[in-house]
Amino acid sequence: METYLIPALILGGCGILAGVLLTIASKVFYVKVDERIEKISEALPQANCGACGFAGCADYADAIITKGAPTNLCRPGGADAAGKIADILGTTAAEVVPMTAVVHCSGDCEATKPQFDFDGVQSCKAVKRFYGGNGSCKFGCIGLGDCAAVCEHDAIRIVNGVAKVDPALCGACGQCAAVCPNLLISIKPKTKHIDVLCSSGDNGKATKLACKNGCIGCKMCEKKCPTGAIKVENFHASIDYDKCENCGECMAACPVKVIHTCKV
Incomplete structure (x- = not known):
């Protein structure tokens, strides 16, 4: 009997001692967590997209309290999330600029053609x-919808071989931009309506041979822009949205009509 009883008592005693030590340790090393962190995390949309610059919603909530991070960085949550965070903190809601994704390509099925049929993973x-x-x-939209597949807002559709974003639905999380292998998608303010829908890095002649709708790098848009918002570098026009005033001068000057306006 003693053969079984003594080991059992020893084991039980060790268990009790371990429990006591763990209880003491939990009290000694307890770190109080600000309850506002959990409340802020719950106020966020839980997209965990990283558009705010942090690993996820919980990490962003912690950064707001412990590091003083701005309260208006959540793009999917927008003004609603910023308002809820302000209520939790007892502060005035920070201004939120609505953002949207834009696909810089207009090489649809009429403008460009496939070089071969691909029968691998679509x-x-x-x-x-x-x-x-x-x-x-080689710079254009491949059109198989990797961007649409990751969009949680159902804001992207493949239309005539090119991805199109619905700004009214877009949460500007940036997931689509991250998966696009040709880096065609950028995030811009919804208040900026003018976009260059081409990302070709070829010269004008090569671009026109590849796509009827491509930017030829003629710099007419650059010459007409009164604010210096549009520049042509490496045969490709791009817009600095911080400078753009939506005047439309570049769009009117573009001979190939690759600059478009899109209002929400």
Whole structure:
């Protein structure tokens, strides 16, 4: 009997001692967590997209309390989330600039043609690895919808071979931009309506051979812009949205009509 009883008592005593020590340790090393962190995390949309610059919603909530991070960084949550955070902190809601994604390509099925039929995994990433893509323009939208697949707001559709964003639905989380293998998608303020819908890095002649709608780098837009918001570098026009005033001068000057306006 003693053969079983003594080991059992020893084991039980060790268990009790371990429990006591763990209880004491939990009291000694207890770190009080500000209850506002959990409340702020609950006020966020839980997209965990990283658009705020932090690892996720919980990390952002912690940064607001412990590091004084701005309260208006959540793009998917927008003004609603910023208002809830302000209520929790007892402060005035910070201004939130509504943002949206934009796809810088207009090479639809009429403007450009595929170079070959790809029968592998039907994703833009997979096609990009195969000779740089299957389209005549290696810079353009591949059109197999990797961006649409990751969009939680159902804001992206493939229309005539090109991804299109609905700004009214877009939460500007940036997930689509992250998965696009040709880096065609950027995030811009919804108040800025003028976009260059081409990302070609080829010269004008090569671009026109690959796509009828491509930017030829003629710099007419750059010359007409009164604020210096549009520049042509490496045969490609791009807009500095901080300088753009939506005047439309660049759009009117573009001979290939690759600059478009899109209002929400």
